[in-house]
Amino acid sequence: MSGAPITGAAILDQIAASGIEFIVSVPDITTSAGLLWPIVEDKRFRLIRVCKEDEGVSICAAMSMCDKRALLLIQYTGLLDSINALRSAGCEYKMPVCVMAGLLAKEPGVPPTQSRSFGVRIVEPILDTMQIPHALMEDAGDERHIRPAIDAAYARSYPTALLIGRQM
Amino acid sequence: MSNAPSNAQSSAMRRDLCFKILARHIRDQIIVPVYQAAQEWHGISPDHALTYYSIGAMGQASSCALGLALARPDKGVVVLDGDGSLLMNLGTLVTIANQKPANLLHFVCQNGEYEANGGHPIPGRDQVDFAALARAAGYRRTDTIATLDDFEAKIAGLLAEPGPVFVALKLVAGPPPSQDYAFIHGAPTRAAFKAALNKG
Numbered sequence: 282m283s284g285a286p287i288t289g290a291a292i293l294d295q296i297a298a299s300g301i302e303f304i305v306s307v308p309d310i311t312t313s314a315g316l317l318w319p320i321v322e323d324k325r326f327r328l329i330r331v332c333k334e335d336e337g338v339s340i341c342a343a344m345s346m347c348d349k350r351a352l353l354l355i356q357y358t359g360l361l362d363s364i365n366a367l368r369s370a371g372c373e374y375k376m377p378v379c380v381m382a383g384l385l386a387k388e389p390g391v392p393p394t395q396s397r398s399f400g401v402r403i404v405e406p407i408l409d410t411m412q413i414p415h416a417l418m419e420d421a422g423d424e425r426h427i428r429p430a431i432d433a434a435y436a437r438s439y440p441t442a443l444l445i446g447r448q449m
Numbered sequence: 450m451s452n453a454p455s456n457a458q459s460s461a462m463r464r465d466l467c468f469k470i471l472a473r474h475i476r477d478q479i480i481v482p483v484y485q486a487a488q489e490w491h492g493i494s495p496d497h498a499l500t501y502y503s504i505g506a507m508g509q510a511s512s513c514a515l516g517l518a519l520a521r522p523d524k525g526v527v528v529l530d531g532d533g534s535l536l537m538n539l540g541t542l543v544t545i546a547n548q549k550p551a552n553l554l555h556f557v558c559q560n561g562e563y564e565a566n567g568g569h570p571i572p573g574r575d576q577v578d579f580a581a582l583a584r585a586a587g588y589r590r591t592d593t594i595a596t597l598d599d600f601e602a603k604i605a606g607l608l609a610e611p612g613p614v615f616v617a618l619k620l621v622a623g624p625p626p627s628q629d630y631a632f633i634h635g636a637p638t639r640a641a642f643k644a645a646l647n648k649g
């Protein structure tokens with residue numbers, strides 16, 4: 282069963298409440314209308330468009346050295362493409378990298394590991410292997426996970442992943 | 450395979466000598482060196498606490514530098530990139546040019562080979578023009594420097610000039626730098642960098 286969908290506005294309010302100043306992004310159709318286009322106009326954030334997602338991993342990690350908080354907004358395919366950068370900067374050098382990744386084509390109400398999409402199914406197991414905590418954002422109310430996850434990432438100095446489970 | 454320099458190499462700019470000149474001009478800028486350039490820089494300027502060693506994920510130095518430059522626009526940021534490294538992340542040139550960080554100076558040490566991985570040539574070593582790539586991407590100024598005299602003459606101006614500026618340094622490695630992986634990879638080094646960056 283799928284509940285009422287989470288809204289982009291609710292997500293953005295929680296991102297702002299988490300102290301995120303920079304949004305680093307490669308567009309993803311899962312979050313394009315609900316998040317990225319609104320971010321373009323949202324004065325609470327500075328948007329940095331990058332060509333490839335691993336650039337964003339490094340940018341976010343480096344910004345943490347300056348006590349600045351950043352969020353990497355991408356598609357899960359970009360997350361998979363950035364594993365080595367995340368492994369190095371995040372997991373081995375223990376730097377906070379907060380990733381919000383759209384799970385393109387995940388069926389609402391279906392757990393990611395049970396999706397028909399192979400790519401979607403492997404995301405959470407890979408994050409588990411890297412010991413990166415993750416939370417699924419799909420239904421109204423799921424935005425409550427955002428601020429604790431981001432605060433924990435910076436407190437622990439380790440990556441976190443927020444997975445967007447439906448197109449918005 | 451011989452490691453002896455060819456006639457062309459023997460007259461080329463040596464990286465260690467180039468970095469020694471650079472070190473004389475560096476004040477409170479952040480330095481972001483990669484791999485062998487990082488080992489070289491550490492050997493030449495071990496006390497420069499504002500060094501962000503960009504190793505562990507090849508190609509990411511300029512992206513790290515962009516993050517630092519955007520988060521700290523009051524600080525100059527100097528990247529000591531590698532040519533093989535830059536080829537792994539060419540999109541960074543467009544990303545940086547689009548952000549227009551006035552405080553970013555991007556050097557690429559162009560020795561034409563994967564120095565840390567067996568000395569194999571980079572793809573296109575005989576024809577790639579890194580400065581042209583950066584210019585086409587939209588860097589404010591680009592240059593190519595191949596002699597120590599030219600580097601000495603230009604370095605002060607490059608450091609003072611608004612960025613983003615890109616300079617290809619055509620050089621050879623020189624004597625192998627000492628390898629201090631424990632320092633460069635160590636958590637205390639990153640902690641010291643962060644403390645130095647945020648003090649005061």
